[in-house]
Amino acid sequence: MRVRSTLVARLSILMMAASLFVCPTVPAGAAAVRVGSDISGAPFEYYQGSDKVPLGFDIDLLHAMAAKMNADPTIQNHTFDDLIAAVERGTFDFAMSAMSDTSAREKHVDFLDYFVAGGGLMVHAGNPLHIFDIGALCGYSVTIEKGTSYEADLQKQSDACKAIGLGPVTLVTFDTDDQAYAAFAAGKAPIYVADYPVAVYRARGANGKYEVVGKQFDVVPYGIAVKKGNADLMVQLQKALLDVIADGTYDKLTKKWGISQGAMRVAPINAGKKFEQK
Numbered sequence: 001m002r003v004r005s006t007l008v009a010r011l012s013i014l015m016m017a018a019s020l021f022v023c024p025t026v027p028a029g030a031a032a033v034r035v036g037s038d039i040s041g042a043p044f045e046y047y048q049g050s051d052k053v054p055l056g057f058d059i060d061l062l063h064a065m066a067a068k069m070n071a072d073p074t075i076q077n078h079t080f081d082d083l084i085a086a087v088e089r090g091t092f093d094f095a096m097s098a099m100s101d102t103s104a105r106e107k108h109v110d111f112l113d114y115f116v117a118g119g120g121l122m123v124h125a126g127n128p129l130h131i132f133d134i135g136a137l138c139g140y141s142v143t144i145e146k147g148t149s150y151e152a153d154l155q156k157q158s159d160a161c162k163a164i165g166l167g168p169v170t171l172v173t174f175d176t177d178d179q180a181y182a183a184f185a186a187g188k189a190p191i192y193v194a195d196y197p198v199a200v201y202r203a204r205g206a207n208g209k210y211e212v213v214g215k216q217f218d219v220v221p222y223g224i225a226v227k228k229g230n231a232d233l234m235v236q237l238q239k240a241l242l243d244v245i246a247d248g249t250y251d252k253l254t255k256k257w258g259i260s261q262g263a264m265r266v267a268p269i270n271a272g273k274k275f276e277q278k
Contacts, residue, residue: 030072035062036092038080040145040176041194043201043257044098057257058096061114064249068240079175081147084108087225093233094226098195100149101223101272110230111223112237113271117262118216119150120196122184122203125211129190132214135160139167141189143180146173150193153218185210197259220275221264234269241267 037058039045045056054075066073078086083095087109101111123131131137134154138161144151151171158169172189174180181202184192192199196216203210226234244250245265254260 030066030070033066033069033071033073033094034092035073035075036078036083036086036095037075037097038083038145038176039075039077039097040080040178041098041198043197043259044195045096046178057115057253057259058098060253060256061244061250062096064244064253065237065240068243069236079147080145080177081175084225087227090227093230094224094237096224098198098222099225100218101221101270102149103273103276104152105149105225106270106272108228109225110228110234111221111225111270111272112234112241113221113223113264113268114241115222115259115262115264116219116275117195117197117222118219119153119193120199120212120216121214122192122194122199122210122212123190125208127211127213131191134169134217137161137169137191139169140191141170141172142191142193143172143174143184143189144193145177145180146175148194149218149220154193197262201258220272221268223270223272238267238269 037045037054039047039054043056044058045054047053048055054077059075062073062075076092078092080097083097083099084105086092087095098117099105101113105111121131121134123129129140134157137154137157142154144154151173154169154171158171162168172183174183177194177198180194181192183189194202196212199212203212224237226237245267250265251260251263254263
């Protein structure tokens, strides 16, 4: 009985410790911060089943940065296509949603860059259509989330296809990435386009049914979108990100989520246009 009591006591202590780790207490006096995110793209932000607690690399990184800022973030699920406009009109203090920093978006918001990735092409296993880059998409349908930078890439490619007498790329768009992937899985189109790490993550969980082919395209940084003119918040975010990088938390998180290949160990502002010039 004594051994059992000791074991129960130890288990109780471990359970209490785990509870504290999962639900850290917010420091007294922490500033409330409103964060917009389209929570539909694992491994960056997603919901597990019916649980509405957001998970993912972006979520973990956000909480790590918030701790450095003594901030209490409230994350609200929001349509990706409206995130930048929502930041502009003040609905959110900033948006963090695996959002590509592009020169077009920089006209509306400023970006603190924290990761690098491009687009990826998912097809059925064996690649029956022999697709290896977006130049081979002429005449095919593609599922994709509305408002992403890859939507513009594919529209441009569609125009190029038509210019040489080939069939256009038919874009089947959806409000969320989850919906785009589900439509592909349901046979609505033979190709699904998403962020390369997202596509790879989905393929790993599909039991060999799908594969991601070719190289990443349109590689640019992901950025945290901040309203133009809000220099104070940008300085706080940049310092917090650099602190998280310096103390090793950033590398631990990229390893945890299997995305170390896209890690950035600097924190530039509006670097997207530099990538576009390459």
